[in-house]
Amino acid sequence: MGPHKNKARRFPLLPLRGLLVYPSMVLHLDVGRDKSVKALEKAMVDDNLILLCSQSEVNIEEPSPDEIFKIGTIAKVRQMLKLPNGTIRVLVEGLERAEVIEYMDNEEYYEVQARELPEEENNDPEVHALMRTVLTEFEHYINLSKKVTPETMAAVSDIEEPGRLADVITSHLVIKIKDKQHILEAVDIRMRLERLLDILHSEREVLELERKISQRVKKQMEKTQREYYLREQMKAIQKELGEKEGRAGEAEELRQQLAELTVPEKVQEKIEKxxxxLEKTPANSAEGGIIRNYLDWLLSLPWDKRTTDDLDLHHAEQILNEDHYGLDKPKERVLEYLAVQKLVKKLKGPILCLVGPPGVGKTSLARSIAKSLGREFVRISLGGVRDEAEIRGHRRTYVGAMPGRIIQGMRNAGSMNPVFLLDEIDKMASDFRGDPSAALLEVLDPEQNNTFSDHFVEVPFDLSNVMFVTTANSVQSIPRPLLDRMEMLYIPGYTELEKLQIGRQYLLPKQTEEHGLTTEQLEVGEDTLLKVVREYTRESGVRNLEQQIAALCRKAARAIVSDELEKVIITPDDIKDYLGVPKFRYGLVEKENQIGSVTGxxxxxxxxxxLTIEVTVVPGSGKLMLTGKLGDVMKESAQAAFSYTRSKAGELDIPTDFYEKNDIHIHIPEGAIPKDGPSAGITIATALISALTGRYVSKEVAMTGEITLRGRVLPIGGLKEKTLAAHRAGYKKILLPQDNERDLKDIPDSIKEELTFVPVATMDQVLEHALVHEATLH
Structure with a gap:
């Protein structure tokens, strides 16, 4: 070993992916990366020597020096061949180990300063002993592993140099690159053999485990085959004895179920077929499972089951009144249906649609209807349903096919005449999967629903005895054809008095019980409840009120448990401590008459x-500004009111050129809330005229109505809801279109007593009641 051997030299470097080359190995490499090709070309130009180092991670396309192992093998390039796909195949021969000292700045390819690490001769007897042990272990490895051929053993046994032996054996092992690198880095021969011995030991253990597992699996397979053979024998024996088994037994069982049912003739034929x-289908066929599932559905539908209606009208009325306060029209409709049933014996089920704001008890009313009739009750929610198959079912050819929600509901009901609630019918959507509302037409049409066809069931199903009840918050979003098939029952919301009674009679006892309290432990007076209704809720229904009552019960329960009180009495003055600062101001009426501000x-x-509508007039050039997030209908009402005012300027003592010299700004506060709908025409006109004439608007007046350009007042909808809102806010006089006078019969007497209703036909009448002269200001 001369000193020149240990000197650092420059080498082009080729990083290897998932591969490692040892000294004295000859193998082919496929080179495709640009940098690697350039490194090869450099080697070919110089002395055919190249340094081969492995990457620590296989996936990296351009590894940094940190991602390439420091120790590799100097190799001689023997052959180069360009392949058609652009890669280069090279034949390399490993010469000896080398260690990278530093990387050169070279953009084109990896170039390094490397120091050769030559083999040291070691004739120590211990090394020879290690060699033998390694060979013995390798022989065991070959016997256990199927990946190394026995011929390899013969080739390896002839190697005499211990270092080379370790290298060759490691190259044949199927192990991780990191482990192979571990061996490459062991320059000391003794250490190299010891490391190899460790690897061989652990590999042998793993292989022995694998062998055990495969033997166990083989035994299990033999057992399964044996069982199958015995089962087949058993079937043959049963056949000889005349016993029915498998599909035949299953078919017999289904026939028995059919015999116990009374089904329509067509359905009977279909089930038998x-x-x-099913009987002819092989036992392990997938088709058999589909037929079986279909038969299970057909046999589980209530073809012949009906409940008997409880036709005692007084009993039904009592149940409806026990569960709900008010709601006279829906209750009346149910009792009429019962009376007709009693006379006719067979009547097609009505299709009712309960329309009203959230929290007025639409869903619970449907449940009470079922209870009063003595019928089964089923509820499905249509909110967000947008797939026609949800209603009509899937065809049986699809994987995981099921009947639609209607048939599923009928199976759950277990009778042909339940009360079937379709909740939130206005929340259905439609998209590329079809239009579910169109699929509902057949369900909700009394002329068609006696032969309702579900894609899955395939035979007509009679829904004509079902009493369908649907619920919706607004009629606008229900498609017209669907609306046409239903009978509308409007639940407009509750008056303050009704809310108070509902709170006292229903919600308070219910919540007291749910919170584990008794009437002796909690006392909430009527005046306290009234304060909760007025200052902590502003809604048409009573859901919010129930939440507030629940909060009172929770706080009372805590006081009883933690302060060990016997009884909690909540007075109106205590409410602030329980529910916090009032959320709403009762009676929003202005303290004084205003100019240019009118309540709609x-x-x-x-x-x-x-809604407060404000108008202000400022010097300008005749611009009309509308603010407050108004919809198109509102904007048009404002334009109409403006044009009416211009046309009547002379009569109203307004300068006729007011619109040329002034800018008019119409604003409806609460700018974040979208406002739309035809009912603000007369309100805007009144505010505009008040602002232009400087006359005051009566603080006690609220109004609703649409305006024409000639100053006529047109009718509007939702009078009861609007009246309740005005009453809640504390207004005393309501101006309404003359044509809406007929709607006053729907308004509770308790409200009529407290409010004055003024029917108006023209804008002049509106102004007469709404505007006050300055003299009468105070």
Whole structure:
């Protein structure tokens, strides 16, 4: 070993992926990366020597010096061949180990300073002993592993140099690159043999484990085959004895089930035909499972089961009144249906649609209807349903096919005449999977639903005895054809008095019980409840009220448990401590008459609301500004009101050129909330005229109505909801279109007593009631 051998020299470097070359190995490499090709070309130009180092990670396309092992093998390039796909195949021969000292700055390829690490001769007897042990272990490895051929053993046994022996054996092992690198880095021969011995030991253990597992699996397979053979023998014996087994036994069982049912003739034929098909289907066929599933569905439907209606009208009325306060129209409709049933004996089920704001008890009313009739009750929610198959079912050819929700509901009901609630019918969507609302037409049409066809069931199913009840918050989003088939029952929301009674009679006892309290432990007076209704809720229904009552019960329960009180009495003054600062101001009425500010009434899906409309006139060039997130209908109402005011300027003592010299700004506060709908025309006109004439608007007046350019007042909808909103806010006089006078019969007497209703037909009448002269200001 001369000193020149240990000197650092420059080498082009070729990083290897998932591969490692030892000294004295000859093998082919495929080189495709640009840097690697350039390194090869450099080697060919110089002395055919190249340094081969492995990458620590296989996936990296351009490894950094940190991602390439420091110790590799100097190799001689023997042959180069360009392949058609652009890669180069090279034949390399490993010469000896080398260690990278530093990387050169070379953009084109990896170039390094490397120091050769030559083999040291070691004739120590211990090394020879290690060699023998390694050979013995390798022989065991070959016997256990199927990946190394026995001929390899013969080739390896002839090697006399211990270092080379370790290298050759490692190259034949199927182990990780990191382990192979570990051997390459062991320059000391004794250490190299010891490391190899460790690897061989652990590999042998793994292989022995693998062998044990495969033997166990083989035994299990033999057992399964044996069982199959015995089963086949058993079948043959049963056949000889005349016993029925397998599909035949299954078919017999299904026929027995069919015999116990009374089904329509067509259905009977269909089921018999399917049972025959099932019998002929091989035991392990997938088709058999599909037929079996279909038969299970057909046999589990309530073809002949009906519940008997409880036709005692007084009993039914009592149940409806026990569960719900008010709601006279829906209750009346149910009792009428019962009376007709009693006379006719067979009546097609009505299809009712309960329309009203959230929290008024639509869903629970449907449950009470079922209870009062003595029928089964099924509820499905249509909110967000957008797939036609949800209603109609899938065809049986699809994997995982199922009947639609209607048939599933009928199976759950277990009778042909349940009360079937389709909740949130206005929340259905439609997309590329079809239109579920169109699929519902057949279900909700009394002329068609006696032969409802589900894609999965395939035979007509009679839904004509079902009493369908649907619920919706607004009618606008229900498709017209569907709306046409249903009978609308509007639940407009509750008055303050009704809310108070509901809270006292229903919600408070229910929540007290749910929170583990008794009436002796918690006392909430009527005046306390009224304060909760007025200052902590502003809604048409009573859901929010129930939440507030639940909060009172929770706080009371805590006081009883932690402070060990016997009884909690909540007075109106205590409410702040229990529910915090009031969320709403009861009675929003202005303290004084205002100029250019008028209260309008609006209808929303969640009930009625009051809207303040403000108008201000400032010097300008005749611009009309509208703000407050108004929809198109509102904007058009404002334009109409503006045009009406211009046309009547002379009569109203307004300068006729007011629109040329002034800018008019119409604003509806709460700019974040979208506002739309035809009912604010007269309100905007009144505010505009008030602002232009400087006359005050009566603080006690609220109004609703649409305006024409001639100043006529057009009718509007949702009068009851709007009236309740005005009453909640504390207004005393309501101006309404004359054509809406007929709707006053729907308004509870308790409200009529507290409010004055003024029907108006023209804008002049509106102004007469709404505007006050300055003299009468105070």
């Amino acid at each position: 399917e049972i025959d098909r 009434l609006a209808w929303t899906e969640v009930g009625g609301e009051t």
